[in-house]
Amino acid sequence: MQDDPVIRVISKVMIPTVMLFALYVQFHGDYGPGGGFQAGVIFASAFVLNAMIFGLNRGRHVWPAHLNLLAICAGVLLYGLTGVASLFLGANYLDYDVLGATAKSGQHIGILLVEFGVGLTVASVMVALFFTFAGRPTHVRLLSKMQAHEGARPPAPKDEAKSEAKTKATKDNKTGAHK
Amino acid sequence: MSGFLVNASLISLLTLIAILALRLHRLFAVVMLSGAFSLVAATLFVVLDAVDVAFTEAAVGAGISSILALATLSLVPAEEKPHSIAFVPAFLALATAAMLAIAVTDLPAFGDVNAPIHNHVAPEFIKGSADDIGIPNVVTSVLASYRGYDTLGETVVIFTAAIAVLLVLGGYTRPHRRKEKRRKNGEDKDAR
Numbered sequence: 001m002q003d004d005p006v007i008r009v010i011s012k013v014m015i016p017t018v019m020l021f022a023l024y025v026q027f028h029g030d031y032g033p034g035g036g037f038q039a040g041v042i043f044a045s046a047f048v049l050n051a052m053i054f055g056l057n058r059g060r061h062v063w064p065a066h067l068n069l070l071a072i073c074a075g076v077l078l079y080g081l082t083g084v085a086s087l088f089l090g091a092n093y094l095d096y097d098v099l100g101a102t103a104k105s106g107q108h109i110g111i112l113l114v115e116f117g118v119g120l121t122v123a124s125v126m127v128a129l130f131f132t133f134a135g136r137p138t139h140v141r142l143l144s145k146m147q148a149h150e151g152a153r154p155p156a157p158k159d160e161a162k163s164e165a166k167t168k169a170t171k172d173n174k175t176g177a178h179k
Numbered sequence: 180m181s182g183f184l185v186n187a188s189l190i191s192l193l194t195l196i197a198i199l200a201l202r203l204h205r206l207f208a209v210v211m212l213s214g215a216f217s218l219v220a221a222t223l224f225v226v227l228d229a230v231d232v233a234f235t236e237a238a239v240g241a242g243i244s245s246i247l248a249l250a251t252l253s254l255v256p257a258e259e260k261p262h263s264i265a266f267v268p269a270f271l272a273l274a275t276a277a278m279l280a281i282a283v284t285d286l287p288a289f290g291d292v293n294a295p296i297h298n299h300v301a302p303e304f305i306k307g308s309a310d311d312i313g314i315p316n317v318v319t320s321v322l323a324s325y326r327g328y329d330t331l332g333e334t335v336v337i338f339t340a341a342i343a344v345l346l347v348l349g350g351y352t353r354p355h356r357r358k359e360k361r362r363k364n365g366e367d368k369d370a371r
Contacts (some may be wrong), residue, residue: 025234030314033230035322037333041238048246069345077337079331094327104313111314111323118334125341126243131251132348 011053016040026119030108036115040122047127056135065131068124075121082113188212189223204259206252214245231318 026039051059082094089098096110097103193216200212215239224233287294304321312320322330 030316032316033234033318035231035319038231038234038238041243045238045242045246048243072338072341073333076334079334082293083327083331094324096324103311107312107320107324108314111312111319114323114327114330115319118330121334122257125337129344130243130250130350131248131259132344133247134253 004077007053011049015046015050018049019043022046022119022123026115027112029115030111036118037122039115040119041126043119043123044126044130048130051130056131060131060135063127064113065128067098068131071120071124072128075117075119075124078117079114082110082117086110119136180194185226186223189219189226193223204261206255206257206259207249209259210245210248210252213248214241217241217244231316 022039022043025034025042026036029035029039047059047063050062077136082096082099084093086095086098087093091098094110096107098106098111100106196212196216196219200209200216203209203212216248217236221233222236224230224236291297304325305317308314308317309319312324314320
């Protein structure tokens with residue numbers, strides 16, 4: 001798809017805009033609709049769009065799998081450790097009052113951290129799911145190609161004749177069974 | 180009156196899309212219809228003043244779910260196999276729908292101030308949000324602060340789901356096993 005100039009130019013405008021919008025949804029969630037879940041999905045859709053237009057390999061290059069795994073875990077960890085931090089500061093788990101100078105600023109900091117953790121996990125999970133599902137057909141195709149290649153090394157015509165005979169035989173068997 | 184018209188048209192559109200999705204056998208069309216279903220449902224949530232839910236429905240249901248379904252579509256045949264109606268499940272579904280429809284008549288009216296849901300912890304959250312947390316969006320303060328445990332659980336659910344999918348489909352196998360498999364396949368071919 002990357003050969004189409006219209007798609008390429010529009011995607012160059014769209015992808016940064018989508019990412020910026022995701023960041024807006026992420027950090028403006030305290031004031032308007034939005035938050036970590038929505039922002040994560042929107043942020044991931046920018047990477048999905050990139051992979052759909054420029055191919056999976058370049059998409060994987062932009063967001064490598066090992067970093068993705070790290071990001072998935074880092075988001076959950078950030079959420080959990082925010083709770084642990086409030087534990088160490090003498091409050092209940094996930095009670096953000098003690099994180100800042102005043103209770104309100106503590107709540108602001110806590111919500112920001114927690115929402116960022118959610119966003120990070122959701123975004124990287126969505127990218128991982130897309131790459132896993134979309135990467136499968138090529139994987140399967142590659143495998144079958146490899147097998148065909150390996151199968152072609154022994155004398156090919158003989159194999160073909162054999163397989164033809166085999167299919168004929170199975171067909172005959174099937175029709176016989178039907179009768 | 181106009182509110183009733185909007186609701187009625189949205190609900191009938193939802194029903195129409197659902198019936199169409201059931202009737203069609205081309206899976207591509209079904210995926211597109213499910214995306215449209217989510218979008219109409221999101222509009223319905225906006226009408227109900229649940230903007231955050233609408234946002235999530237539009238982003239997750241209409242956006243990323245459709246893409247994931249399309250990615251899955253490349254692995255399966257393009258058409259659903261024709262099959263006859265399974266009567267026992269159909270009867271069970273209809274019976275459940277009838278029971279739910281009867282139960283709906285027992286619910287308090289939409290927006291009723293005396294409904295139990297508005298008299299439990301909700302008033303405390305709505306009144307306290309400005310003083311305790313000080314952010315204008317009460318949904319965020321409930322989600323991230325008052326109900327922080329639940330959101331942590333949700334995040335862990337997403338995390339677990341991703342790990343499960345990656346383990347099953349991600350192609351993480353031990354290197355020596357992959358070699359063994361290849362060798363086995365090669366031997367099989369030689370034997371033939």
